[in-house]
Amino acid sequence: MRLLHTSDWHLGRSLHREDLLPAQAAFLDHLVETARAEQVDAVLVAGDVHDRAIPSLGAVELFDRALQRLARLSVPTVLISGNHDSARRLGIAARLIERSGVHLRTDVARCDEPVLLEDAHGTVAVYGVPYLEPALTAAELGAERVGHAAVLGAAMARIRADLATRPGSTRSVVLAHAFVVGGEASDSERDISVGGVPSVPASVFDGIDYTALGHLHGCQTLGERLRYSGSPLAYSFSEADHRKTMWLVDLGPGGEIDARRIDCPAPRRLRRLRGTLAELLADESLAGHREDWLEVTLTDAARPERAMEQLRARFPHTLQLAFDPQGRLDDGPVGYAARTRGLGDAEIALGFVRHVRGSAPDPVEEALLREATEAVGAAAGGED
Structure with missing residues (x-):
């Protein structure tokens, strides 16, 4: 079975006020064309579809058009919500639109309800685990502790219990949005450390034939069966050296993995x-x-x-x-009171300019500052 793994679209996000919607539209065109050209059996989107809980109209329209085009290709699409998404908003009408082959997994209660796909070698059970905020999901999942590793571990226990009821030949795929130990972060991921240690061990996914990860924006392989696709576009300059790609994964009849990277279009370097x-x-x-x-x-x-x-x-x-001034004048660690003790108003003003700018005022600036401080001093003396 051929799977196209992507994540972290962040539709509606900008780059230092640069509008990225056109670039995101070009990426989605590329994704749909890749699904067609490579004859993929399913598209996996591992969270952070949108950049905000309440996305812009332009972002929603892009998302809608992409899903319609994939549905017209008869390519099943499985999506989960990420920490940037509003799970409830993204999941509206999820059961209704499943009829078109679009499977939204945003409800914690459905994490052990797989999307069942068939190929010539049998069944592939695809499970979607939405981003799990520990404080909000620990009780529902019956986790022993409130923490990222505990809640994801509890979700995976439910998935393994469901898999145990299925024929032994059933292959398994999991989508998850998490910070897995060994992954390398960039500056553009939102911190998820609230609720304790943000990372989870890779072992939580042991026994799964393929885990499609989202959250980290760099494409990474943590193991043959455990991969981040990364974001399709760079969303910070810390990603300047990233090669932005999707994973094209062939899942063999016995769970064998053959994966290659498909480059995403870049609007600019x-x-x-x-x-x-x-x-x-x-x-x-x-x-x-x-x-x-x-x-x-x-x-x-x-x-x-x-x-x-x-x-x-x-x-x-x-x-x-x-x-990042090099060779600038430095006042050293001496405190402000010590630096200004015994100085007149003009010297304090000149010292302030020197400290902030990193260089001494030029002769014209010094003359102006002295004239100004003397005028203020004379005015103040007249009032007295």
């Missing part, structure tokens, strides 16, 4: 540049980055004026600007 403003504006070797989305870190000792404006004149798609 993400790159990180570092240097002084003058270096970045003059370096001819950087000409190829003109069409990239950029995160730029300036190392000038003093902040250049109109830095973003100048950068965007050469690199129009600069999205983020940071400063």
Whole structure:
């Protein structure tokens, strides 16, 4: 049986205010075409379909169109809710739309209710475990403790109990949205540490023929049968070096796994540049980055004026600007009171500029500051 494993679409998300809906639409076109061209038997979406609990209208429309197109191809689709989704909103009318081959698993109570798929070698039972918030699901699942490992372990115990009632030849697939030990995070996943240790051991999925994971945005293989597809687009500059893909998984008659990566379309490359403003504006070797989305870190000792404006004149798609001054003047660990003891108003003002900017005021600025502090002092003396 051929499965297409994807996750973490985050429909409606932007990248530093850059609208990503067109890029997400292009990805969904690619997903549907891949399902057709590769003749997949099912599409697995391991959570975080939307970026927000109440998604934008544009995000909902994208989602709706993608499901309609997959249904027209007669490709069953199994989806679970992630920690970004509203499980109840995503799961509205779930039982009704199952008739079209779209199986939404957002209800904890249905985690041991498999979608049964058939191929020439028999039955594949596909179980969807939605994201489990420990404090909200521990009691319902009968978990011994309130924690991520405990609630997911309890859900998997229910799944194994159901599998035990089925013929021994039944192959098993699980979709789960979790942080599994050994996975590598990026900056764009939402923290799920509320409720204790956020990670769960990989052993919780032992005995399952294939586990399609979601939550972490980098494509990763934690074991032959345990994989993250990662997000189809980069959602932070920490993902600049990621290769964004989906997994095309062939599940053999005895549970054998043959998996390969299918590249996702990228609207632009993400790159990180570092240097002084003058270096970045003059370096001819950087000409190829003109069409990239950029995160730029300036190392000038003093902040250049109109830095973003100048950068965007050469690199129009600069999205983020940071400063890490090299060789700047430093006041050291001495406290404010000690630095200003015995100084006059002008010296304190000059010292403040030096401390904040990392360089001393130039002669014109110093003259203006002294004139201003003297004028304020004279005015205050007149009032007395």
